Amino acid sequence: MPKMTFIKPDGSRLEVDAPLGATILEIAHKNNLALEGACEGSLACSTCHIIVADEDFERLPEASEDEEDMLDLAYGLTATSRLGCQIQITEELDELVVTLPDGSNNMLV
Structure with a gap:
């Protein structure tokens, strides 16, 4: 099973199993x-x-263009920013490393 590493806002790292087909958002919630x-x-x-x-x-x-539009609203946007709900794990993404920002912009509340 592929693995991935989350870097938390405090700098600590957590390596987790990354089931094929799961999104990064789903994996984060599971952990x-x-x-x-x-x-x-x-x-x-x-x-x-x-x-x-x-x-x-x-x-x-x-x-996608829709993801790019939503990213424009993201807190702490960078050149390598993505939305976790839009990235599904494949074998090619084994050992992926992502950082969790220290905040978010929630326009839905």
Whole structure:
């Protein structure tokens, strides 16, 4: 089974199992990590914003135009920002490293 590493806002790292086909948002929730996902993965918010490690970013499929639009609303946007609900784990993403931002913009409340 693929693995991935979350870097928490405090800098600590957590390596977890990353089941094939699961989204990063689902994996974060399964491991009790604070990644909000206010719209429950329907691509209607930016609260599952993650920052992908520079060396891993090119391994991801390209973001859709809808994802890019939602990312414009993300807290702490970077060049390697993505939405965790839009990235499904594949064998090619084994050992993926993502950082959880220290905040989010929740426009749904």
